[in-house]
Amino acid sequence: MTQSPARPLPAPKERRRLREAASLTRAQLASRVGVTSETVRGWETGRSTPRGRTGEKYVKLLHSLGEAEMTSPQEAAADSDDDPEPPPPTAPETASAPRSARARRKAAAATDRKRPAAKDRGRGPVTVPARSHTPVPHGHRLILTERPRTTTTLRPDDAVAALTPDQAFDALYAFCAPALVRQTYLLTGRRELARESVERAFQNAWQRWPEVARDRDPAGWVRAMAYECALSPWHRLRPRYRHPEPPPSDAFDRALLDALLQLPPTCRRTLVLYDGVGLGLPETAAETEASTRAAVNRLAHAREALAERLPELADPETLHWRLVELASTGRLRAAKPPAVRRRAERRARFWTRAAIAFTVALIGTTALTVRTAPTHYEPPVPPGETVQGVPPPVAPGPLSEKERKLRAKLREEQQRGPDRLLPQAR
Known part of the structure; x- marks a missing residue:
């Protein structure tokens, strides 16, 4: 009796890609394998390697997701706008995973009841359910991100040809802007500054749209620009931002926001990217322009500072849910995409005309100087x-x-003609 060779374990990035292609969150994949979501995070970031029966089950599930992706890519793309159906489970996990969308919705509703209400915040341990029952794209998590609102299904080879620049920009804005406003609110604690920073980032993206459209991660490009605008130190000099905004009504939210604002900007940004958005350590380090070791130190410092002031946030999952609730209490809304594009074009026209006027003034001043300057050295x-x-x-x-008397004598004795008055020696 021969034994089938062991299937190879995909690379960490491939593991995450397979999970996201199947529209599964870390919590849903962890429930299938029988581990926690933090363990799945470690497997997908490369910090740990699955071993034993759990590792075999994880590898088998990944290969089944890859086979399902290869057999029916068009069906998976058609179902991405609706409630996605997970790929067919393997034999060992058929009894534990829901077989239909209705059964999965019932299980999700039963799990959501375990989430603490607003009045129970900060009162002991928290049971955290699965974070999402909808497909979550790469680098995004629940509530701090948004699902695309387009209903048209396009194949990858037709996407570029079918969308105009305006439509592509509007789709990117509708997908990223609401989540970015909430994220920048966690960074600054100011609602108006969060909206202004996100709008400025998208204005810069529209002015450089050919470059942004060809970027591998347009959402990451805009997010980095929004974070830079929000954390700029020049905002403290503006009169409208010298006075603090009204804090949240909930006491725990106020304490969490104060604790976040007490962190250094680099640590605060690292914490929001890793525990809020859900990026891995390499992606977080690359976006914050730091090494992976520096990103780990910043994240550890931020978590220790928050846990010292709020012991309930020692668990990363609980911290994520608290960040989600804090970002959702502001009820922040972004502007419409056409308005952002018009403002970007108006701003570009203004600076273009200002540059032309400055150039004309400089040329006129130079011509006047050349015309009136001296031509030789004096x-x-x-x-x-x-x-x-x-x-x-x-x-x-x-x-x-x-x-x-002498003058009168000389005038009288003066002779005319060839004779001259000669001096006489005495």
């Missing part, structure tokens, strides 16, 4: 100096009586 006249030892010149004074 040395400056040095100031006068006093010469010592030379008597000053004496002006002629009035003539004396003797000098007047």
Whole structure:
């Protein structure tokens, strides 16, 4: 009796891609394998390797997801807009996984009842259910992200040809803007600044749309720009942001927001990206322009600071749900995509005209300078100096009586013609 060779374990990025292609969250995959979502996170980020029977079950499930993706890619794309049906379970897990969408909705509703209500916040341990029952794209998590609202299903080869730049930008904005406003609110604690930062980021994206459209992760490009705008230190000099905004009504939310704002901006950004958005450590380090070791240290420092002030947030899953609730209490809304595009174009026209006017003024000033400048060098006249030892010149004074007689005699004896008055020796 021969034994089939063991199936190879995919790479960490491939594990995550297979799970997201099947529209499964970490919690749903963990319930199938029989582990926690943090264990699945470690497997997908490469921090740990599945072993034993659990590892065999995990590998078998990944290969079944890959086979389902290869056999029916069009059906998976058609069902992505509705409530997605998970791929067919393997034989060992048929009894535990729901077989229909209705059964899975009932199980999700029963699990959601375990979530603490608003009045129970901060009162002991929390049982956290599965975070989402909808497909979650790469690098995003529940409530801090949004599902695409488009209903048209396009094949990958027709997506670029079918969408105009305006439609592609509007789709990206509708998908990312609501979640980015909530994320930037966690970074700044100001609703108006969060909306303004996200709008400014999308304005820059529209001005550089060919570059953003060809980027591997347009959502990450806009998110990084929004975070940079929100955490800019120049906002403290603006009069409208010198006074704090009204805090949340819930006491626990106020304490959590104060604890977040007390963190350094780099640690706060790392915490929101890792525990809020759900990025892995390499992606978080790359977006914060730091090494992986520095990102780990910042995340550990942020978690320790929050756990010191709020011991209920020591569990990462509980911290995620608290961040979700805090971001949802603000009821933040983003502007419409056409309005953002119009403002971006108006802003681009303004700065273009300002650059043209400055160039024309510079050319005119240069021409005037060239026209009025001297053509030769004129040395400056040095100031006068006093010469010592030379008597000053004496002006002629009035003539004396003797000098007047001599003058009259000379005038009388003056001869005309060739004769000249010759001096006589005495």
